[in-house]
Amino acid sequence: MLGAHPTLLVSLYKGCSPILSAHSPAIMAFMAAPGYQPVYNPAIPFRNPIYGGLRSGMSVYIQGMIPHHVNRFSVNFSCGQFDGTDIAFHFNPRFDGRDTVVFNTFQSGSWGPEERKNDGIPFRKGGHFELVFLVNPGSFQVNVNGFPFYEYRHRIPLERVQCVHVAGDVTIQSLTVVGGGGGMATLPSFPTGGPAPGFPNMSLPVMGGPVYNPPVPYNGMMPGGMCSKKTVVVRGFVPVGAQRFHINFKVSSTNDIALHFNPRMNENTVVRNSQLRGSWGQEERKNPFNPFLPGQYFDISIRFGNQRYKIYVNGQNFCEYKHRFPAFHLIDSLEIAGNVVLSLVQC
Template sequence: MAFVSPQGYQPAYNPAIPYRSPIYGGLRPGMSVYIQGSVPQRVNRFCVNFSCGQYDGTDIAFHFNPRFDGKNNVVFNTFQSGSWGNEEKRKDGFPFNKGVHFELVFMVNPGGYQVNVNGSHFYEYRHRIPLQRVECIHVDGDVNINSVTVVGGGGGGGPMMAPSFGAGGAMPLPGYPNMNLPVMGGPVYNPPVPYFGNIPGGVTPKRTFVVRGFIPQGGQRFHINFKTQSGDIALHFNVRINENAVVRNSKLRGSWGSEERGMKFNPFVPGQYFDISIRTGNGRYKVFVNGQDFCQYAHRFQGMQMITQLEIGGDVVLSLVQI
C-alpha cells in the first residue's frame, strides 16, 4: 500500500514531467505545497503553476518561473483571461544551480503565496486570483522532481481522496474509507537541530509522523528518537553514513537492546533531500523513505501512549517535521 500523507494526499514520487495534479476542494490559507527536485546540467527554464484548471489555456493564479538564460532570475506572474499580467522578478540571490538538488515550499497565506527555497524565505507574491479558484498544480520544463506533496488538505466529512496523476478524476484511497489519519498539529518548517517536539496524548495506532530534511556534505550520522518522559527510547532510528547502515533499536531501563540493520536499499546520501514517514501500528512501526517501504520495527515498549517526545539530532538539516 502506498504511503498517504497525514493530510489525506498521496505524495507523488519521481513523476514524469510535465506533471499535473488536482487540488481537491481548491487551495485554502494554511495549505502548503512541498517540492523536492534537482536541476539538470542542460537547463533553460522550468515553472511551477497554480492553475484554475487541469488543462492548457486555463487561468494561472501563480506562475513561478526560474530562468537560466545568463541573467539567472525568477519571474512571477498571473495568466488571466488569455493574457499575462505584469511580471515580478527577483534577480539577486538566485537559489538554483545546475546539477544540484533543491527544496521548494509554497505556503498559502490569506494575502499571497510565500515561497521558501532551500529553507530560506525567497519571495512573497500577492494574490491576483481568488484562492478558491485554484484547482491544479502543474510542473513543467527542465527539471527533475523527486516528490510533490500537498500539506494541509484532506478535510473531514468524506472519503480521503488521492490526486490522480493523469486527466482522470479522484479515487478513494484503498484502506482509508471515511477516515483521516490522526494529526495533532500543523507542520513545523525549518526547525533547529537538535529538535525536541512534544507528542500530545502520546503515540496512538494509525498515526503518521513525517520528517523531511537534507544531509549536508560530510555528514556522518543522524537519529530520530521516540522517547518517554522517563528517558526510555521506544524507537531509535539512526542513519549512519559512515557505516552505510540504518540502525533501529530501543533503549529500555537504561540498556540498549539488539540492533536491527536489515534493509533492501539505502536512500540516505549526503547532498540530497530525504522524506521519512513513520506510521505507528498496533504491533509495529512502519517506516517509508522517499515513498518506498523501507522497514518495520516491532514494538519493544508496549505503553505507546507514554511515548510523548520526538527528538531529532545529528548531522542533518531539517526542512519539515509533522507530529
Template sequence: MIVAPPGYQPVYNPSIPHVRPIYGGLKSGMSIYVQGMIPQNITLFILNLKCGEAEGSDIAFTFNPRFDGVDKVVFNSRQDGKWQEEKTECTPFKKNNAFELVIIVNQEEYQVLVNGKEFYKFKHSIPVEKVCALQIGGDVSIQTINVIGGGYPGGIQPTIPGPVYNAAMPFSGKIPGGMSFNRTIIIRGKVPLKANRFLVSLLVGGTKDIAFCFNPRIQERVVVRNSFFAGAWGQEERQVSLYPFQEGQYFDVTIRCGNQRYKVFVNGQHICDYNHRYANLSQIDTLELTEDLEVSYVYYTFPLNMYM
C-alpha cells in the same frame, strides 16, 4: 498494497512537463514542496497552481524563474484570460545547483521559500479553494514533489500543526497529542557528505526513555532499531528489506504507528517494522533528531485505517 497517507502524496522524478491533481483542492495551511536541480542550459521553469488541469484553466499562481541574460523571477496569475504580473530583478537559483522550493498557502497570500529562506509573498487574486491542479514545465529537473496537508477523503481535514521547515539540528519537538494508532510522522532530510549516523527517536515525556530509536549508520550501511528504558538499551534489530540511505542524497522517512507496531518507509518503500515495546502510546510525546542530518521538514498527519 501500500498507499501514501492522506495529506502527503509524494511524486519522485516526474517527467517534465508534469501535471497532477491536488486532491480536495488547496486550503490555507497547506504547502507545496519541490526539490530539484537547475541545469546549466536552463532558460526558464514554470510552476503553476491551476483551477483545472485543462490548458485554458485559470491560474491562481505562477512561479516563473527566467534565465535569459537578466535573471529574474516572474510571479503571475491569470483569470478570464487576463494576467497580473509581478517580478523581481533577482533570483535565488544558480545553474548546476540543487534547490528546495516551498510554497506555503496562507490566508492572504502565497509565501515562497527557496533553500530555507523567505523569498517572496504573492497576494491571492483567486480563492485558493478553486486551485485543484499543479503544473511544472520548462528546462528544470525535478526529483520530488510533495503536496502537504491535503488529500483527505470525503473532505476530512484534521486540525494539526503545519510542517516544521528547515529545523535546526539537533531537533526536539512535541508530537501534537502524543502518539496514537494511525498517527504518521514524516521527515524529509538529506544525508551530508561523510556523515556517520543519525537518530530519529520517539521519547516518553518527562523521562529519558526512548520508545523507538531509528538509527541509520551510514558508513556501516545498517539501520539499527531499539528502545531505551530504565537506563538500558534493549535488543537491537537490524534486518531491513533494503538499505536506502546515501551520502549527499535526499530522503523521506515515514513512520506509521499501527495497533501492534511501527511501519517505516523510506522514499515510499517499506523497509522494516518495529513491534511496540511501550504500550501507552499517548505518553510518547517527543520527537528528537540528532547527529549527521540536514532536515527540510517534519510533518505529522493522521492517516485513516484504510491507509494502514
C-alpha cells in the same frame, strides 16, 4: 550542490483506508479537505490536483533537481487541469541568458505585469533544491532551500486554484500538498503507474500546527501519546559531510526510547534499536537499500501498527520493527538530532 540550507518536513496523521484510484468518485469526498498528498518521481509535465481548492494555511513542497541542460521550468497554481486555464501564480526560473525568476498571473487569456527577481538565484545546474510555497491570506511566500526567496501578492482568489502544474526542464523527486486548518486529509495522489510500491495508503486527519525552522536538536511533545495507525512523516536533507542523525520516539516520564531510527552515513547503514530501563537492546541493521546519501533529500514515513512499526523511505517499503515497548500511549516525545537541518516540524 547548493550551499543553502534545505528543509525538512515532519507531519503527523492517523487512520487508513483501502487503496483506490486518486480520481475515483468513491474517495472524492475524502479529498475535499486537502491534507497530505505525496507524489513521487512524476513524469514531467505533471498536474497534481488540489481537491477542494487552495486555502490559507496550506503548503506545497517540491523536492527536485535541475538538469545540466536546463533552460527553464515552471510551477503553476492553475484554476483548472487543462491548457489555457487561468493561472493564479506562475513561478518560472529561467536560465537562458542571465539567471532570473519570473512571477506572474494568467487571467482571461492574458498575462499580467511580470515581477522578476534577478539576484540571489538559488537554483544551479546539476543541483538539488527544495521549494516551499506557503499559502498566506494575502500572498504566496516562496522559500527555497530553507530561506525566504519571494513574496507574491494574490491576484486571483485562492479558492479557484485546482491543481499544481509542473513543466519544463526539471526532475521532481517528490511533490506534497499539505493541508491547513484541520479536517480530513487525502489519500496519496500518484501519477501514471499508481502508488509507489509499498507506500502506506491513507485518509488521514491533519494534527497540530507546524513549527518552522526549529533548531537542532529538536524536542517536541506529542500530547496523548501514540496509537495504532498513527503515522509520522519526516522529510529532509542530508548535508554533505554528514555522519549520522537519529529520530527517537521517547517516553518523557522515564526517558525510555521506544524506537531509535538512526541513519549512519559514515557506516552506510540504518540502525534501529530501543533503549529501555537504561539499556540498549539488540541492534537491527538489515537494510534493502541505502536511501540516506549526503547531498540528497529523503522522505521517511513511520507507521504505528499493533505489532510493529512499518517504515517507508522515499515511498518504498524500507523495514519493519517489532514493538519492544507496546504501551503506545506513553510514547509522548519526539527527538531529532544529529547531522540534519530542520525547517518544519508538525506533531
